[in-house]
Amino acid sequence: MSAAEPSADLPGTGDDRVCSAKGCRATARHxxxxxxxxxxxAARRKVWLACDEHRTSLADFVAxxxxxxxxVPVEQLTDADG
Known part of the structure; x- marks a missing residue:
């Protein structure tokens, strides 16, 4: 699974938050x-959601x-993120 192509959709809240890794449908926790x-x-904060499995690969890709x-945990996202 490639971290290079996150899905374009930034899902809603709660259980609707799905990992951004291509092809992954797991619940995002990060x-x-x-x-x-x-x-x-400078103020813009783009967000990719990640499940436990893809947290490191997605973070490493942008890092x-x-x-x-x-x-951060998805619970810490604010209206400024997205």
């Missing part, structure tokens, strides 16, 4: 928060590019 400074303002801000 939020990989990132920002590409060439495309986004390798210097885009990773933080990884």
């Amino acid at each position: 939020a990989v928060v990132w920002n590409n400074p060439k495309l986004h303002t 390798l590019r210097g885009f990773l801000i933080e990884v």
Whole structure:
């Protein structure tokens, strides 16, 4: 499974939160928060949701590019994230 292609959908809340890894339909427990400074303002917080299995691969993918801000539990997401 490739972390390079997260799904475009950012699901709702609770059990509707699905991992962003391509092909994964597991419940997301983590939020990989990132920002590409060439495309986004400094305040923009993009989010990929991750299940336990894909947390590291999704975070590593954006970290390798210097885009990773933080990884937090999905419960800590705010309206500013997304």
